[in-house]
Each structure stands twice: as C-alpha cells, then as structure tokens.
Amino acid sequence: MSSSNPQALLIPLLLAAIGALLFWAFWSGLTGHEGERLAALALERVPESGASNPVTSVLLNFRAYDTLLELAVLLAALLGIWSLGPAAAPYQRASLLLDSLVGWVVPMLIIAGGYLLWIGGQAPGGAFQAGALLGAAGVTLALSGRPNAGLPGEAWLRVLAALGTLVFALIGLTLMGVGLGFLTYPPALAKALILTIETGATLSIGATLAAAFLGGRPRAKRNAEP
Amino acid sequence: MNPLLLGFDILLSTTLLGLALAALTSREPRRGVILFIAFGLLLALVWARLRAPDLALAEAAIGAGLAGALMLSAARRAARRR
Amino acid sequence: MSHEILLTQLLYGGAGILFFLLGVWSFISHEPLWRKLIALNIMGAGVFHVLVAVAYRGLDAPPDPVPHALVLTGIVVAVSATALALAFGRRLDREAPEHTSDAHGGVDDREDGTHA
C-alpha cells in the first residue's frame, strides 16, 4: 500500500470490477433483441392519447400516475425547504442597466414558457420545460435583488405551489367517480384535460422552482392565515 | 457506417467524460459547479443528437440551469466561508 | 437493429455507466456537501444517459418515448432532491460553530418546547 489510505485504492478497484459487470450486462441487454415491445406499442397508440408529441403522451396519459407523484416530490422538497428556516438574505439590487435588462428578459422567459406549454402537445416542449422557464424568470428576479422573486405572499404561494398537483389529482378522482377509473381520460376529452393539467402543472412547477431557489420560508410580513 | 458521425460521437463522449471528471475532482466549489453546468449543457446537446429534444430542453433548463443556479449560490457561500 | 445504432447505443450507454461509477466514487470519497451533490447529480445524469441511449433507434426512426418520459421525471426529482439537500446545508451553515451568537435563530420548535 503506497497510498496513505488503503481505501483510496480499494474503492476504485472495486468500482472497476462492478463497472466491468455492468458493461457486460448492458451489452448483453442491448443485443438480446427483446427491447422493442413497449416502444412500438407506445408509438402506435400515441394518436389515441390526446397529444401528438409521444413524450407528452407517455408523461401525461400512459404514465400520468408517475407524473402526478413526481409533482408531489417537488412539493415535498419545497415544504422541506420551508421547514428548515427562513429564506437566505436577498441579493443586492442590480444596477440600473442590468435592471432594465431584467425587465426585458423576464417577460421573454414567461412568453417562451407559455409557448413551450402550448406547443408541447405536438412538438418538443411541455409543462416541465415551460415551468422551468417560469422558474428561471423567478431566479432572474431574485438575482437582480427582488427578495420575493416576483412570487406572491406565503398564503397565495402555498396555493400556487399545490395547484398543479391538486388539479391533476382532482381530475383523476373525478374520472374515477364517474366510473372510468383513476386518471382514465375519455378519448374525446383527453386533449383538453391534458392541456388543463399541464397549465396547472406549469404554474406550480415555475412557482416551486423559484421558491426553492429563495431557499426558505418567504420573508414577507403578509399574514399567512387563510 | 458513417465515420464522420462516429467521430463526432466519440468527440462528444470524451469531452463529456473530461468535464465530468473535472467537475468531480475540482476542490474549489465555484469552479466545480461551473464545470458541472458545462457538463449539463453538453449533455443536453448530446441528447439533442440522440433525438431527444424534449430532454435536451429540460436538461438545459432544469438539470444544468436551475440545479446549477442553486449550487452556485451554495458555492458562493462556501467560498466566502473559506 | 443495425450495427450503427448498436454502436451508438453502446458508446453513449457505456459513457452513462462510466458517469454513474465516477459519481459513486466521488460520493464515497469526498466529504463536502457540494461535492456529494455534484457526485449524485452526475450519477443521475449517467443513469439518464443510459436510458436516452437505449431509447435511440437511429436517425431515421422515432425514438422510444417511454425512457424519455422516465428521464424527464428523473430530472425533476433530482433537482428537487438537490434543492432540499442545499436547504439542509444552509441550515447547518447558519449554525456553524463560529457563529454561536445566533445559534438558536430560526429554531422555533424544539422538541420539548411544543405547546398544547
């Protein structure tokens, strides 16, 4: 052992051995010619899903349940962040020049987000990308010195953060109530339902990401009582 | 077999690998995070080449952009403490 | 499946496995939080890279949308976890040993201090 710490040598060796096994497994998995089943089926049934972008079909129809819970994960992270203490100190107010630049960038990001949300049904884009752009708009505002990143006070922020998941879950439960089954969209309504869910999700994702960037409970003095 | 495309693929993969290694071995927080963001952006480019434009958008905006911004503000604090 | 597609999948998928392993190594061997988070994110990127490579069906055929949806979900989950871990880090920084004066700032509900 020339190294001062035998672990420093042992771990890379062990990982290399695991890596060799994984490469072998990956190669034999790829050449096993069984990997086509779900792919072909998913592509074939895209027209029935209410969205012509296959990824949106999978995300918001075939595997909508995963997406619902993924929004719950995002919410859990935000609630956890809030429970750990107040937001970090706000950034310094940007200079006048930068500030006017921010005044341009933020509306552009919001418009681009709206566009991505709308186009997501047919082309690359959708709720997550659109929400990320809204979140980026919030981050830009926070970086230029707005302590709330353009977000509302705590009471409304809570509503905004939970809204997307709530709309999603309520649509799922309503469909179960009318006898179709949880998250089973009737084909005629699929397109409208997906767009509704995506709109709510975009707003929530954007607000959650921006609030997560602030990194703590909103400092606003507004009353949080509903 | 298209040798030009293959060369492009190998070039992209080795650059990605280099960025990953640099980000993982950097001892300086801000440098490490910036390398990580560069890694994420290049990864988005690779995914666009692999016909996954949805993912390229998401990775650039969320994986590199937002996660990067989050870690940068943490790195700023870590650097200030040192 | 043509050899060209298989080669591309192997190249990129193999790179993904490599990112995963490098991430694991870095996660185990480095203590600072920011290094662990970069390691976890690169591990995640490695797994996603494998899935994107598997979904690839050549330049002329549409790729498999299912792994793409999984990766999109994974990206959002990863950023959520990163944000939460950083908030933990900030919480610990706030009470770093050198600032003992505000050691209890923001601690408003100690276990034994709950109200009826």
Next chain:
Amino acid sequence: MLDPLALAVALPLLGALLVTMLPGWSRTLGMLTALATTGVALWLTVTVWSGEGLRSDLGGWGVPLGIGLRADGLAAALVAMANLVALAISINATGYFGAAESSRKFWPLWLLLWTALNGLFLAADLFNLYVMLELLGLSAAALGALTGTREAAEANLRYLLVGLLGSMTYLLGVALLYTAYGVLDLELVAEALTPGPVAWSALALMIGGLLLKSALFPLHFWLPPAHANAPAPVSAALSALVVKAAVYLVLRLWLDLFDGIATLPAAMLLGLLGAGAVLWGSWRALRAERLKLLAAYSTVAQIGYLFLFLPLLTAAPDGDTRERLLTALVLLALTHGFAKAGFFLAAGLVQKSTGHDRIRELGGAAQSLPAATFTIGLAGVALIGLPPSGTFFAKWVLVGQAIALGQWWWALVAMAGTLLAAAYVFRVLARAFNREPTPKCFLTDPRTEIPALLLAALSALAVGLAAQPIAVLLGAGV
C-alpha cells in the same frame, strides 16, 4: 366504481395538498384525511382477505403501456399495519405538535409520507417504485429535521444523501432491465427474466440500493442518529414504517422478481448481514444512554431478524414450509411495526414530561407516567418475543425451520438476540420502577398514551393471536 387501490394513494395526497393550501386548518383536515385513508386501507385489506387479490390499471391502458397497482396478501397485510400505525401517530401528533407553528410544517409532509408508503406497498411498476422511494425519502428526511436541532439536521441530511445514493443505484438496475426486456411492469419483467448478466447486475443494483435504505448492518450507520433525533411521532413513523417499506421492497423483489435468479449463497450473505445486525444492534441498544437511541438500535436489530428469513425462504421448497416462513416473517414485521411505534410515542412522552430521555435518570417514571411505562413494557414484551406476541410465534417458526432446513446457526443468532433484547428492555423497566409511592392517575396525556398503549397492546397480544387470519390473508390473492 371506487377503486380502493387508487384511493389509498390519492386520498392522503389530496389531504396533503389541502393542508398545504390551508395551513390554518391543518389539524382538522389532517385528521379527517388520516381517518378516511385508514378506512380505505382497511376496506382494501378486508377485500383481499375475503377472496381475490386486487389489481387496477391506471389510465385504462393496461400493461405494459400503463402503470398498474395491485394488492396481494403480503401488500394488504403491510398496508393494514402501516395505516393503523399511521392513524395512531396522527392522533398523537395532534397533541404533540398542538396548533403550534410546527404543526403546519408537520401535516403536509406527513401526509405526503403516508402517500408514499401506501404507494410503495401497492405499486406494480418498477419505475413507479423509484418515484415512490424518492417521495418517501424526501418527506421522511424533512420530517426528521422538524425538531430544529443541529443534530437532527445533520443526521437527516446524511439520511437524505444515503437515500439518494440508494435510489439512484436502484434506478440503474431498472434501466438495465428496461434495456433488456423493454417493459417496466413487475410481473412482466419477472416472466421474461432469465439468468444472465442483466439479471445478476439488476439484482445487485436494486437490492443493494434498497439495503442502504433499509439500514441492514453494516449500512445502518445513518439510522440511529436520524431516528433518535426526530420528533417522537416522526421517530415512530421512521422506525416502524419507513424502514419497513424498504425491507418490504427487498422481499417483494427477492421473491417475485428475482425468484430463480437469487441464489442460496446470495441469500446466505444477506442472512449473515442480518445476523450481524441482530447482534450488533442489540448490543448497542443495551449500551445506549438514551431511550430513543435504544429504540433506534433495537430497530437495527429487528431489521436483522427479517433478513434471517431470506436464506430459509430461498432454501425452502415451494409450498407449506415456505408459506409458514412467510407468515412468520410478516408476523414479525407487523409486530415490530406496532411495538416500535408504541415504544417511540411513549418515549416521546417521557422526554416531554421529564425534559430528557436519559435511561440512567428515568428513576420513578413508572410513578409519574404509569401508562407510558406500561406501554414500554408491553412493547418490550413484543421486542423480546415473549408469548403471546407475534414475535414469539415468528421466532418459534424461525428456529424450528432453521433446524429443519439444516441451517441451525440462525437459531443461535435468534436466541442470542432474544437474550440481549430481554436485557435492554429490563434495563429500562428496572430504572423506571425504582421508586415507592403508587401513581395517582394512570393516564397523564391521553392523546399520546392511548394510541401508544393500543399499538403496544396490539403488538404484544393481538398480532400473535391473529396468526391464523394473517396466514389466510397471505394465501389470498397470490
């Protein structure tokens, strides 16, 4: 057309969202959600118990395109236990957190954790399990840090990071399976899976990732500080339910997905780690200075017992022996769930009323807190495995089958663990009972004591006697 499977996940989620939006109403809305969810869970269990297993295809696409939920006997048994314990914890939390600021933080995260638990037990899709694992890990870490102390934040950050490492590893296993078989439904992958590099790597990655989350010795290092520093109701949930969910998944994958792939030597290795957990966890529990730390180390040991069953299950021929072993395993998991939750709730009360939980200074707790002490005693009966607790029957089967299958060494481990458990439980009780005057009033804080006492009584008395119905449940819907 109500679907109990979807409702068991959707109701707590809906509750979490409402509580997030209306924090002022969190206690009322939270309790209503807890009652409704438990009701659905019991309905689900009774349905499975009385006949067929449940299965539903969300989105109506069917497998492999959509995601399925299913409940067989094993899932239903754990759902019933988890929801009863969660209800008791909720009642306790209404008193523990009161209407204070911390109550607003607790309820939404707690209901999200509950969503993840039910989702995990009922999931039938490998990727959906990943999402559930992350939801569980994030909400559990955030809840564990609610005490606001530095130790809690540190311990739970480590728990969060270790959990993320585990779930990423699990996900790579899923990616490999998808590469080879192109489906994600558990049953479909299980049908297609053949021995080979893919199966072995996926087994190692998925089980390895989950072992990290189930804190199997020597990967348990994160558990004691995280569980001992959390608020008492959260400690109860973490020890009784969250770790158990990871163990359940190991079992589910081992028996359903990797049946025929997982070999006896691999099972022996896990059994050996389980034996290490039993001995090391019990020993550390005996040496612990604080009541909650004792309980946390005792969890490490009890998780170990569950893994002792794996080599026996793998070696046992299909049929009667296997069913008996599985029943015993579930009995042990259920008993520990009830007992440890009751123990932690009682320990929380001791800590709240005496201001500390140092075992050395517990003197006279029996006089000031008779119901809490009685709870700890009853839970102790279950942890040791005295009759008629479920643990007694489970260990009986474990010892008997270990000898019958020629793996007698597990029997020695179980016996040594039992002796150590007796020692650490009596150490607490001896301290608690060392003062003379008789108590004036049995109950001091009914909202904590009644749920805790009921849980402990269930663990010590009812679960063991219910072995027969549990066996029927496990046989149902397979």
